[in-house]
Amino acid sequence: MPRAFVRRPSPRLAEGLVTHVERSDSVDAGRALQQWEAYCAALTTAGYALTEVPPSPEHPDSVFVEDALVVVGDLAVVTAPGAPERSDEVTGVRLAAHDLGLTVVELTEEPALAEQSTSAEGQASRAGQASTEPAHLDGGDVLKVGQTLYVGVGGRTTSAGARALDRAVAGTGRTVTAVPIAKTLHLKSQVTALPDGTVVGYAPLVDDVSQWPHFLEVPEPEGAHVIALGEQTVLMSDAAPRSAQLFRSRGLEVVSLDVSEFVKVEGCVTCLSVRLHPWD
Numbered sequence: 001m002p003r004a005f006v007r008r009p010s011p012r013l014a015e016g017l018v019t020h021v022e023r024s025d026s027v028d029a030g031r032a033l034q035q036w037e038a039y040c041a042a043l044t045t046a047g048y049a050l051t052e053v054p055p056s057p058e059h060p061d062s063v064f065v066e067d068a069l070v071v072v073g074d075l076a077v078v079t080a081p082g083a084p085e086r087s088d089e090v091t092g093v094r095l096a097a098h099d100l101g102l103t104v105v106e107l108t109e110e111p112a113l114a115e116q117s118t119s120a121e122g123q124a125s126r127a128g129q130a131s132t133e134p135a136h137l138d139g140g141d142v143l144k145v146g147q148t149l150y151v152g153v154g155g156r157t158t159s160a161g162a163r164a165l166d167r168a169v170a171g172t173g174r175t176v177t178a179v180p181i182a183k184t185l186h187l188k189s190q191v192t193a194l195p196d197g198t199v200v201g202y203a204p205l206v207d208d209v210s211q212w213p214h215f216l217e218v219p220e221p222e223g224a225h226v227i228a229l230g231e232q233t234v235l236m237s238d239a240a241p242r243s244a245q246l247f248r249s250r251g252l253e254v255v256s257l258d259v260s261e262f263v264k265v266e267g268c269v270t271c272l273s274v275r276l277h278p279w280d
C-alpha cells in the first residue's frame with residue numbers, strides 16, 4: 001500500500017518564506033488547515049496510508065514536509081534545507097521516518113580533498129568543484145522520473161547537495177542528474193512528472209524546456225504541479241482547469257483541490273507530502 005508523510009500546517013503559515021512571489025497579507029491559517037485536511041482526505045481516498053509527522057508550529061513552512069525528506073525505496077534521505085529558517089524542520093521528520101522502519105541516512109559533506117584520488121585526472125576534476133561549498137538540498141528540488149533523480153541546483157540546493165544525494169542513493173540503482181534552475185524557488189515549482197514520466201511545465205517559468213526528453217507544455221502556471229497518485233491518476237490544483245483538461249485528454253483521471261493558501265507562500269501540491277510507493 002502506498003504511504004505518505006504529511007505535516008499539519010503551522011498557525012504561523014503567513015510568515016512562511018517567499019522568494020519569487022510577493023508577500024501576501026491574506027494568508028488564512030484556518031482556511032489552510034481545511035485545505036490541508038481535504039488534501040489528506042484525497043490521498044486517503046486514493047489508497048494512501050498517512051503518517052502524520054508531529055506538527056512544528058514554530059516553523060511557518062513546516063507543512064511543506066517534502067523539503068525535509070527524499071525517499072527512495074526504503075531509504076529515507078534526510079535533507080539539509082537551504083534556508084536556515086527551515087533547517088530544524090528535519091528533526092521531527094527524521095524521527096518519523098525512523099519510527100516507520102525506513103533506513104534513515106544523512107547527507108554527508110564532500111570527502112576531504114586529501115581522501116580523494118591523487119591521480120592527475122582526479123586533481124583536474126576536483127579543480128572544477130567548489131569543495132568548500134556546503135551541501136544543501138531541499139526535497140522540492142528532487143524530481144523522480146524513472147530511475148533518474150533530477151536535482152535543481154541554483155536556488156535552495158547547492159551542487160554539493162546534489163552530489164551528496166548522489167552518494168546517499170549509491171547502490172539503489174538511481175542516478176542523480178543536476179539541472180540548473182533560476183526562474184523558480186524549487187525544481188518542482190517549475191516542472192513535475194505525469195505517471196508515464198512526461199515532464200510537465202508552464203514554459204515561461206521553465207529554465208530550459210529543451211533539457212527534458214519528454215516535455216508537455218501546460219497552459220497555466222498552476223498546471224505545472226502534479227502528483228502521480230497511480231498509473232492513471234494525478235492530483236493537482238483546481239486553479240488550472242485547462243491543464244486538467246489536457247491531462248484528461250491523455251486518459252488521466254484528475255483530482256483537483258484548492259491549495260490557495262499554500263500557493264501564497266510559494267507552495268504547491270507536491271510540497272505537502274512525501275509519497276512512498278511499493279513500486280519505487
Ligand SMILES: CN(C)C(=N)NCCC[C@H](N)C(=O)O
Pocket residue numbers: 016017018019061064066067083086139140141185186187188189265266267268270271
Ligand atoms: C515544490 N515546492 C514549491 C516545495 N517543495 N516547497 C515550497 C516551500 C515554500 C516555502 N515558503 C519556502 O520558501 O521554503
